[in-house]
Amino acid sequence: MATLVEVTDAGDPRLADYRDLRDVSLRKHVEAEHGLFLAEGEKVVRRALAAGHPARSFLMAPRWLDGLADVLEASDAPCYVVSEQLAEEVTGFHVHRGALASLHRTPLPDLDTVLAGARSVLVLEEIVDHTNVGAIFRSGAALGFDAVLLAPRCADPLYRRAVKVAMGAVFSLPWTRLPDWRTGLDLLAERGFTTVALTLADDAVDVVDAVAGQERVALVLGSEGHGLSAEWQAAADRRAVIPMHHGVDSLNVAAAAAVACYVTAGRARG
Amino acid sequence: MATLVEVTDAGDPRLADYRDLRDVSLRKHVEAEHGLFLAEGEKVVRRALAAGHPARSFLMAPRWLDGLADVLEASDAPCYVVSEQLAEEVTGFHVHRGALASLHRTPLPDLDTVLAGARSVLVLEEIVDHTNVGAIFRSGAALGFDAVLLAPRCADPLYRRAVKVAMGAVFSLPWTRLPDWRTGLDLLAERGFTTVALTLADDAVDVVDAVAGQERVALVLGSEGHGLSAEWQAAADRRAVIPMHHGVDSLNVAAAAAVACYVTAGRARG
Known part of the structure; x- marks a missing residue:
């Protein structure tokens, strides 16, 4: 079961994976360095997990929790619960689809x-x-x-x-x-x-x-x-x-x- | 011959056609009200003019003037010459392709x-x-x-x-x-x-x-x-x-x- 963690400070370092998602050059750097990538929207998050990418964390506004309840139930990663306004402040855009996940990249096949x-x-x-x-x-x-x-x-x-x-x-x-x-x-x-x-x-x-x-x-x-x-x-x-x-x-x-x-x-x- | 007009103030009302190009709902309103549309980049500007859309004005950084010299020669519309920084300030984005034109919409054919x-x-x-x-x-x-x-x-x-x-x-x-x-x-x-x-x-x-x-x-x-x-x-x-x-x-x-x-x-x- 994912631990739900309410976060109210946009500067909280635990949200680092989700910062400035529109800044392509920053993101390339951050994602390569940490071996992570982001999935957006319930459907895509589900597919990424089903493909074997372990979650590092989730970031969701409260109204998206129910839709992904089974996913959170099955995961050990933390789920940061934030207001939609805070999500926008951290990511730099309005997160239409509500749910974001940060996932581990896995080694590329040969x-x-x-x-x-x-x-x-x-x-x-x-x-x-x-x-x-x-x-x-x-x-x-x-x-x-x-x-x-x-x-x-x-x-x-x-x-x-x-x-x-x-x-x-x-x-x-x-x-x-x-x-x-x-x-x-x-x-x-x-x-x-x-x-x-x-x-x-x-x-x-x-x-x-x-x-x-x-x-x-x-x-x-x-x-x-x-x-x-x-x-x-x-x-x-x-x-x-x-x-x-x-x-x-x-x-x-x-x-x-x-x-x-x-x-x-x-x-x-x- | 288009009149070249140097503009150094981002608030100059003559640049109104080019304001906040990324704000879709604002632009829909502005463009409908004035019967205008924007073309971006030398090639597209040429095609829009060739298709019979009269220019209202042009907006260009100095280094783009030469490439469109023949177009400006043939037009009576003003050409506002601005720094690339001012162009970005007015339009709300970095204008990669340098040249912008505001053109008249023409009546749709039946x-x-x-x-x-x-x-x-x-x-x-x-x-x-x-x-x-x-x-x-x-x-x-x-x-x-x-x-x-x-x-x-x-x-x-x-x-x-x-x-x-x-x-x-x-x-x-x-x-x-x-x-x-x-x-x-x-x-x-x-x-x-x-x-x-x-x-x-x-x-x-x-x-x-x-x-x-x-x-x-x-x-x-x-x-x-x-x-x-x-x-x-x-x-x-x-x-x-x-x-x-x-x-x-x-x-x-x-x-x-x-x-x-x-x-x-x-x-x-x-």
């Missing part, structure tokens, strides 16, 4: 564990926007992808905003970091995946043709601004494009990911 | 003008998030849709955030408001469109089958939280779903729109 049995995986090179990372996880999960691999510079899927947008998919879809950017796609190829880079390059083929007949496909996505690096475009087995209407630059990366996942999930098998 | 020659259109019932509205416009434009129709309660495509995310698609893709929510879909049916409602309803068919062979398709999307209203689900000719992987609730509305547009744009013709 590549072969994540890829075991996988047929369709996403590889994200350098998506910098946490909203896009979350949206891509959600689309991947909804459309039947089996795993997500992140290059070293891709934004953190356990950052609060990504967790929220992914609606729990960062917990349901196996994922890990590639150990090294240069050799990242080679590791996929060695494991029998056809690596398909999404790009606007002139020699790109229609994504439908690029994935058709491929048993194992790794769909490779670049950054929001500049797309995939030249190195990864060259390293991929195939370069593919979603055919665009004349005069439009491109889909945004989350929309492109959704369409490419849809096409890949429905591909004819070899 | 339905038949927007639908002339259209084969594929999007109908948005009550998308409340401006980012989603912008993303849907961008996907629609990229995937070859011809127009967008908005129910009375759908969020404003000319709100700054929507304009930015749409990357100009709110200017290139014809759009208007439906005059009335209740009769909205009937107006489409009367004009020969098969209305296809995206829903998770039990009787929904695969979207591929719903659009196949249809000459004119109106793809109908509901709100982020609760999807389409029961009224519009019943009023639509067909109810369609993007098949989801077991255990995942749904795609987010922007991802669903991208996939559904892709499928609809590539449908076999009747």
